[in-house]
Amino acid sequence: MNIKDIASKCNLSVATISRVINNDPKVADSTRKKVLSVIDKYKFVPNITGRSLRTQKSNKILVLLPTMSNQFYSEIIQGIEETAEEKGYAILVAVTNLQEHQEIKYLHMLRMKHVDGCISLFNTIEADAITSLAKNYPFVQCCEPTMTADVSSVEINNRQAVYDVVKQFIDKGHKTIGMISGNYYKTSELGRETGYQDALRDHGIKFDKNLVVKNFYRYEDGAIGAKKLMAYKPRPTAIVCASDSLALGATSYLKSQGLKVGIDVCVMGFDNTSITTYTSPTISSINQPRYDLGKESFKLLYEKLQDINSVNKKIILPYQIIHRESTGSNN
């Protein structure tokens, strides 16, 4: 069943059928009604490949993830998906596992026209490559824009978020505050570390690099980080972590040492993933507006899909600091 079959059943040309399908106003109401009824009767659905070939559009966009096993991305994808669907785009999710060759392979889909555009949650390729990619293809970075690359992006103000948290700690009387971070050396991570340093500086506390432990983002690394920090003299009374898994690992180490988390030592996570409420104590965290990060990313991409030469925008969305038991809150 194709458009030709429908045409012959309607005693019309394929062009008219196509016009009805595409809501072209230049077709008589009576004709339109007849065509629609036949389409409905035979449950005809236009072949997307034929359409793609003719229009040179796939109406698909690629969403590039570093990993599937981070709960954080789930809601971002939902935000992208629902917004994209409204505009007639389907999404295709690919996972790089932080492998550059995988990333390159998937980005190739843009050049091969398998997809019309791409929203990337994490890139390992260098800034120049990103800039040139973004110049030639609809491309948006979400949460983790590549520094110095000229590209549209959506993120939160990571620096300010950690700044606020550290300031709150200081205001509450904490004098020795540690940080457990990662070793990706990417925008969000560096922003968070800068926020930490800036807050200390602005409140008259001297920065000591021994109070910042950098490693991977795994649970274990949180525990290792906490152990190192607890060896510092005087013992830190607050720790801000660059992810929830780090905060969780840190918490577990602190508990194992008989320290009361939220009383003896406060711990702040990052991303507000659901795991923060599954633990004892529950973990305070910085919430990113995940759904909206996805939604705004697609909106930016859509501008590029309409006009590849449209100006690159950098969108910053608000975050929230959520206090739970690990920072002494009881709710």
Next chain:
Amino acid sequence: MNIKDIASKCNLSVATISRVINNDPKVADSTRKKVLSVIDKYKFVPNITGRSLRTQKSNKILVLLPTMSNQFYSEIIQGIEETAEEKGYAILVAVTNLQEHQEIKYLHMLRMKHVDGCISLFNTIEADAITSLAKNYPFVQCCEPTMTADVSSVEINNRQAVYDVVKQFIDKGHKTIGMISGNYYKTSELGRETGYQDALRDHGIKFDKNLVVKNFYRYEDGAIGAKKLMAYKPRPTAIVCASDSLALGATSYLKSQGLKVGIDVCVMGFDNTSITTYTSPTISSINQPRYDLGKESFKLLYEKLQDINSVNKKIILPYQIIHRESTGSNN
């Protein structure tokens, strides 16, 4: 740059170029070499849409997920992806959020020929619909085959897994064993509950439905379930859960009541997601071979892609019971 351009640069017809691209043996070695060098020189990549239109194949398969926010699916998808790629298939991930209309929408991609086949991790539509779908399109169910549907599937023996766990508990002297399960009433869930009942029966313990609490699969439901079970007289000394999140919730409730998990009460989870090692105590769990579940699913799908009339197979893969602190293990 299309196949025609390459042809004219080679002074050959498009047919020959196409043959080279598709490794057709009926082309002279010298010609092949020349064509390949030109293709390489211009970095030509065949347009997939043109090919799809002509061959009536998309070389894409759909992977249908109930949710993105379950760590469990991540590795299954990886197994599918890597196996699919070897055969030249790309995967397209879609999320139903357990909404039937979403599921129907995505399954429509099969009929619309957007994808050549589908591996589904969870279906809500009825058995007859699955059977008829599987008869007409390459379709495989992974982990959660629809009962009574005639369809290829891959899963573990859920009944046996729980049977083994309960038997181990009994062998260790436990007399009162509770279960916290879900209320999906799907194959895996019912299998797990049957395993629980059968193990009790086979070892002379009378089944009491008050020792099985059914609710959602959320963390909270684990806590609620544990609370109910702890009210039972005599107090259960072991609990087997239908998921890790339930086990986690149960554990947190037990701890809040001053009970030592792994000593006073043993808790067993299901799926062996990474969270089981992030908690204190660490949670014992039943491991499903996730990567292989994905891999074997694609292999089954591939048989269907080759011949839609090939016989439906049911593959059962092995599981492992992983003991951690929550069942008294100390490693």
Next chain:
DNA sequence: CCCTCCTATTTAAACGTTTACATTTATATT
């Protein structure tokens, strides 16, 4: 030198759309 039989290559149709352009039909204007 002619014929047969391969092998290598070309030709042209087909896949299912969309759309610029051409044509027909209806309506309005004089």
Next chain:
DNA sequence: AATATAAATGTAAACGTTTAAATAGGAGGG
């Protein structure tokens, strides 16, 4: 009624491939 204008519909090319069927070019046999 004749003409101009607008609206509705039709025609045919184009998108980039693959692949039957046709054809050309040799090699080998007689």
